[in-house]
Amino acid sequence: MESGDGLVVRIRPRRASFTADQLRAIADAALRHGNGIVELTARANLQLRGVTSASHGPLLQVLEGIGLLDSDPNVEGRRNVVLSPFRSALDAELADALYKRISEGPDLPGKFGFAIDTGDTLVLTDTSADIRIESGRDGLILRADGAPGGQPVTRESAVAEAMRMARWFVESGGVEQGRGRMRAHLARSNLPFATTALPAPIAPEPIPGQRSDGARITFEFGILHAELLVKLADCAPEIRITPWRMVFLPDRALPQLPGTITVPDPRLKVYACTGAPGCPQALQETRALARRLAPMANGRLHVSGCSKGCAHPGPADLVLSATRxxxxxARGAKAGAEGPLLKPQDITEETLHKVL
Ligand code: SF4
Incomplete structure (x- = not known):
């Protein structure tokens, strides 16, 4: 993708997991072929920034050499699957089966995705996905995002049924001009699958720190430099990318690395996209403002460089959407919501309190 600071190259790892060697190679490539900035995305991918049209080809060669490119770019585009970083063998098995079947499925919009979340506690209910294979009361269920329940499935049938649901989505008119999401489609169509009522639970707030099964580390705005990526690679043989701007090191103690956030911190609830000048669509600078407002954030704060809301597609307790x-x-809304207009220098706790 084109951006204000060059091309952005998104790397989509299988099972949202990198080996330490892959991460070292990515860090080296980010320095050689990009500007060294690495971002964690809300779909558990990595993005390299500052790539040029001349360095794009050599970068792809590096990624191919470490097994991170699909032979068919269309398949890679469709391989939009998020799985729990604290996953079981079942999650991994279902993800592998989905990767195989996805190329046979219908053409889906670029943002359309799948989530696999089969642990005792669902952790991805707040993560953007359209078709979810998740734990139900008595086994697995397949949930169309936004549905008040799920279709009971088995380990063997889950992936085939997920593809059947994807085909229904396309055939029933879920895609318009190459775009479409399940939740919006369900608001105007009836799902033709037998479901059992089971409201989607609220996922626990992801917090950094030591867990019994490994270490969670996060970064301001989900950004880190290639040099820090190398240090992380030195801490664990496997590094999992989460959809919460956080990495998970399975079975490892929490390392203390400069530039990381390892305890609850006000910045964890603050979302800010690249903004100006990095993104060509940005109408204002975002991150310095977000940093200034972080200490007063009471809940999720989202500062968006335009109405698209790339950094946080869902609603936030307080959202600031840039205009010229x-x-x-606005409060409790997504980027692009209507509300009073404030100049960046006038935004303080007091003025917000006055206008909202
Ligand atoms: S929300 Fe707008 S300004 Fe921010 S990264 Fe996305 S397109 Fe760019």
């Missing part, structure tokens, strides 16, 4: 003349502010 300042930021439109």
């Amino acid at each position: 003349h300042g930021f439109v502010v």
